[in-house]
Amino acid sequence: MKLSWTKHTLAKDKINEFEFDGEGWGITFDGTELMVSDGTSQIQFFDPATFQLNRVISVHHGHRRIPGLNELEYADGKLYANQLGSDYIYKIDPRDGSVVGLIDLTGMWPTAERPKEGLLNGIAVDAKQRKIIVTGKYCPKIFEVQFEEATR
Numbered sequence: 001m002k003l004s005w006t007k008h009t010l011a012k013d014k015i016n017e018f019e020f021d022g023e024g025w026g027i028t029f030d031g032t033e034l035m036v037s038d039g040t041s042q043i044q045f046f047d048p049a050t051f052q053l054n055r056v057i058s059v060h061h062g063h064r065r066i067p068g069l070n071e072l073e074y075a076d077g078k079l080y081a082n083q084l085g086s087d088y089i090y091k092i093d094p095r096d097g098s099v100v101g102l103i104d105l106t107g108m109w110p111t112a113e114r115p116k117e118g119l120l121n122g123i124a125v126d127a128k129q130r131k132i133i134v135t136g137k138y139c140p141k142i143f144e145v146q147f148e149e150a151t152r
């Protein structure tokens, strides 16, 4: 898997690239490290300047690992990840991989309205506004989900 990116979303010149073993499913940035998912329960943390693998966490709730982690978003000290095959978004402590919250979107986009390949794998988090914006593959809608709880 080769990742490359541009300095700005509108820029055309690639500024860097690196290769790593495995698959790249989701990526986000906490201001210090790049966090990359590969469809398992693991999240890899890379230094964005050297692309050195700093550490790996295994996302878990108690003793149970959470597989299928896909799209990632970082906000307000927490990592958010949707899980392939469910309508869950896990809220994760990126320090140790422990699950600290679950956003259950079951029923928001009813199965009967979905194409076979449809899944909720597009997320953006606005922790300050306590909102999550969700869409997905073949999803004709964008949902705005308001948290009731604080995100801390």
Ligand SMILES: [Ca+2]
Binding pocket: 071, 072, 073, 122, 123, 124
């Ligand atoms: Ca996103």
